[in-house]
Amino acid sequence: MPSRTQAIHFAHQNQTRFLDEMKDLLSIPSISTDPERIPDIQQAAEWLMAELKKRQCTNIQLMQTPKHPIVFAELNCGDASRPTVLVYGHYDVQPADPLELWQSAPFSPEIRGEHIFARGASDMKGQIIACLKAIESIQAAGEFPVNLKFLFEGEEEIGSPNLEPFIRSHVELLKSDMALNPDSGMIAADIPTVVYGLRGLAYFEIRLRGQATDLHSGLWGGVVENPANVLASLIAGMKDADHRVTLPGFYDRVRPLAEKEKVEMSRLPMDEAYYLQSTGALALAGEKGYSWVELASTRPTLDVNGLYSGFTGEGSKTVIPCYAMAKVSMRLVPDQDPEEIRQSLVKYIEAHIPATMTYEVVVHAGNPASFTDLNTPGVKALEAALATVYGKQPVFKREGGSIPVVLHMKRLLGAESILTGFGLPDDNLHAPNEHLNLPNWFRGIDTLIHFFYNLVK
């Protein structure tokens, strides 16, 4: 029996144990934003190190950062001419609140029907375990076909503040031919998916200040300008009635969608009904002239993420606020440049802000969009693996979200990321009752087994 077949057989024989091991990791509340969870972050990192030791890794290190540690390890196949794959993952999770909306406790994994419910099941502890169990299955069948490096961070859910500096200062250690990033997902359980594009993100906080203090709206209403009203006008003017962003030059660098991409996109089963169901929206709304799937992944956006001014408690307070704040972010597409977008926003504000106000624009994030070349061996290996396991050709899609690490790996290590993952759109990421579809997760392990073998085919 060829080792590939043996490995798949091993994976199938050990599904129950694999599941138990996933439960172990899911039971650790490694919430990265919560200072009280630092011991749990540490425990999750140590859990992974112990697992990497079982995988016969070398050079296993818990590498400190100013916040949460990074787990590093290597697995050498003994042939340096074989490709090296950098396996990326994050072992931290989102907060679980509001707790009262969970049907079972977020850190007491529970299987109901075909799903396992726990914070981090889909995003992304389950995906990390899928990789590790695929590796274990291959090891059980013989030699590992390629070289591996592992980088598991504990800060993804808080924006990975220390990841870029870490990669920058460990370029030699991390040097790889490609990265495997299973933090993406599938369109549906029967649609194997290869993600080749991600939107970028430019995230700003706009702060307006009017008078030095809040003022009584009766005494002074009519003669002083209100920063909350001005902020509303500024935001309103950032888009026109056709949902197009009006910031000067915003679309100048947007690369038109290739005809081939348009055709491929039109084949995706993501129609109006899909988006309505996935979002719970009463109706969809978007820029004219594009299909919904094009809008969600290939067009730039502008959204208010947060608004604050004046009195927001119960009842009424008759103030003219002295201050108003909006968090406004844009999803970017090739070839928009975050710094140019910032300049455009500032130019827009300068042109429209009245003399009654001062303003400040704080940059919270600025990452361009990223693209994976579909002709790299890694993409080909994944494409073939998915076709084998799911019995059909995968679809190629661009994602609307941003994964900054993809960008860092490309820029700093020259490594193209292979984006995969076996979560589904209704997994309740970042929400109560996060879950993972188990039959798809088992297929995911099989897929990753084939992927590693395919790299040296």
Added chain:
Amino acid sequence: MPSRTQAIHFAHQNQTRFLDEMKDLLSIPSISTDPERIPDIQQAAEWLMAELKKRQCTNIQLMQTPKHPIVFAELNCGDASRPTVLVYGHYDVQPADPLELWQSAPFSPEIRGEHIFARGASDMKGQIIACLKAIESIQAAGEFPVNLKFLFEGEEEIGSPNLEPFIRSHVELLKSDMALNPDSGMIAADIPTVVYGLRGLAYFEIRLRGQATDLHSGLWGGVVENPANVLASLIAGMKDADHRVTLPGFYDRVRPLAEKEKVEMSRLPMDEAYYLQSTGALALAGEKGYSWVELASTRPTLDVNGLYSGFTGEGSKTVIPCYAMAKVSMRLVPDQDPEEIRQSLVKYIEAHIPATMTYEVVVHAGNPASFTDLNTPGVKALEAALATVYGKQPVFKREGGSIPVVLHMKRLLGAESILTGFGLPDDNLHAPNEHLNLPNWFRGIDTLIHFFYNLVK
């Protein structure tokens, strides 16, 4: 020595004690909007009852309402043919947040320079104490010249929800010839002021709901509408570039300013420099075609008092919020009707809200503007008292704020309100570091002593 002179002498001799008694009342955090402060509301009411007992009042009652109690009392001079004055006050205060902007704790009164700093010092515990100490001074000098009734409410800062029903159901008890309401203020420490007009208030909370939950702005940005963006557009559209309110029919009932009032107003020392200094604004802004003082008191306004949506903490969170809220209020002038304004707002929202959103408009306040007849004996008595104490004729002005009780007293009791008060425009009402000018407060006590005597001159 005539008793008037004795009373003034007594007041001057007892200034330090009067100040200490004001501090006692200011130390009670009677914030009416905060359910945790109910015991403090009760304590402030009891403090006043004890003080009224010392003033030899009869029929002192703590009268319950569905929310905070009303303190009632009577003081009979023994001559029913003398006028009866209903002294109105509110013993509740605004919330003190943001606490970090206070230089001294809001409920630990502190004297710095000529001012006492505390929440409620100017609005309006200090004004209540001025009345009570004027009364005490007159009592120390002899018989009280008129009959008094007292109505101190604890809900003014939350829009007096129970005051109108209370007055309506206690018309006989409250029946008076006039009301004394010291909840107004002066233009400057050297400009004695009689206020004869008040703007009304229509206060709304607009709530927009989009999707059922917050959504990931990367995954769904571009296809779902954002309630925060929509809210910004709605607010922006409520005013045009000339600062005119665009709600349908908003100005239809606005009574044009009489030529005589325009002339009187033009004599007020309230120019651009005055408003700039009083408000701390970088520049003023208002409806075209009116002077600043006209804008601040005789024209209707529309202001956002609070804004909330999505993520407002430190840093960034890439959500499309499911909910956005604005508190929006209008100052009304004769003869605008609050209910018509509500209908106009709803009509405007209905016309502009997209199919992606549901909305709700909650009414927090709805009071028309009010006017006092300048020829009543009460106004004449106040005019003379101010002239005596300040050595100059007072100016007559309309106020930008709203005092709904003035309206209720007129409508339900037939009692014209005499509006006075010894706060100044830069007292930081409703804002951090609220304070009261003490030399002017002492002159206020003198003025009220003269006022009561003048009523029977």
